[in-house]
Amino acid sequence: MFQRIKQDIEVIFQRDPAANGVLEVLLCYPGLHAILGYRLFHWLWRKNFRLLARFLSNLTRFLTGIEIHPAAQIGARFFIDHGMGVVIGETTQIGDNVTLYHGVTLGGTSWKAGKRHPTLENGVVVGAGAKILGPITIGANARVGSNAVVVSDVPANTTVVGVPGRLVMPKSKPEPDTAFSSYGQNSGTMVDPVAKAVTCLLEQMRHMDERVKKLEHEETTSDHTRRHP
Numbered sequence: 501m502f503q504r505i506k507q508d509i510e511v512i513f514q515r516d517p518a519a520n521g522v523l524e525v526l527l528c529y530p531g532l533h534a535i536l537g538y539r540l541f542h543w544l545w546r547k548n549f550r551l552l553a554r555f556l557s558n559l560t561r562f563l564t565g566i567e568i569h570p571a572a573q574i575g576a577r578f579f580i581d582h583g584m585g586v587v588i589g590e591t592t593q594i595g596d597n598v599t600l601y602h603g604v605t606l607g608g609t610s611w612k613a614g615k616r617h618p619t620l621e622n623g624v625v626v627g628a629g630a631k632i633l634g635p636i637t638i639g640a641n642a643r644v645g646s647n648a649v650v651v652s653d654v655p656a657n658t659t660v661v662g663v664p665g666r667l668v669m670p671k672s673k674p675e676p677d678t679a680f681s682s683y684g685q686n687s688g689t690m691v692d693p694v695a696k697a698v699t700c701l702l703e704q705m706r707h708m709d710e711r712v713k714k715l716e717h718e719e720t721t722s723d724h725t726r727r728h729p
């Protein structure tokens with residue numbers, strides 16, 4: 501657990517250019533306070549001190565504005581920037597190197613017991629205000645744009661934006677954690693799949709147009725030959 505806590509602190513320097521020193525990070529990062537609390541409350545939850553875990557978790561929510569259910573599973577090097585208004589539900593599973601901004605909800609869409617919250621694989625970045633709802637999976641290194649509402653699975657290494665979330669970019673290769681880009685911006689070129697599909701259709705139409713013209717020309721030539729043999 502202490503190794504995890506050390507990593508949670510170190511990762512802030514990698515992902516927030518505004519972080520100036522360890523003391524500042526320890527005092528001024530509610531996201532860090534929330535995750536440190538969560539690491540302890542999750543341990544209490546697993547030891548069956550469930551009411552205590554939930555009660556302390558609720559106190560942390562009061563102080564940070566971040567609600568993390570102690571039963572949620574969160575991997576290493578987790579970072580919540582700014583924090584206020586973040587909700588992480590009971591059956592959420594989060595991999596390593598995941599980043600959330602303020603106002604993010606990892607919520608359920610059903611009251612049925614069992615898995616009802618999302619799974620975020622390694623390296624996912626979720627922009628401010630985004631809602632990810634239901635037992636869906638956000639693939640490794642995917643980016644969720646700010647204020648997006650995502651209700652279905654997202655493939656790895658892609659970006660979704662809007663309401664409901666739509667895919668705007670298949671990334672060619674995942675970025676290693678060391679190349680983390682603050683705010684989830686993509687460093688490469690963005691390919692919109694809808695624009696790509698429209699381009700393919702236009703290309704197909706141009707091809708057919710050329711064939712029709714060629715056939716018309718052949719028809720006219722053979723007609724002319726028939727009339728003037």
Ligand SMILES: CC(C)(COP(=O)(O)OP(=O)(O)OC[C@H]1O[C@@H](n2cnc3c(N)ncnc32)[C@H](O)[C@@H]1OP(=O)(O)O)[C@@H](O)C(=O)NCCC(=O)NCCS
Nearest residue numbers: 601627628643644645646647661662668683684685686690
């Ligand atoms: C989604 C995101 C990761 C994409 O960044 P990017 O890879 O640099 O992509 P671009 O800025 O080139 O945008 C690509 C397209 O998506 C659109 N887009 C980007 N972010 C969007 C969003 N949040 N909602 C809707 N559309 C969005 C752009 O308008 C653009 O559309 P176009 O191709 O039709 O012009 C980024 O815009 C984002 O939302 N990051 C989260 C930032 C954040 O929450 N910061 C909080 C700091 S406190």
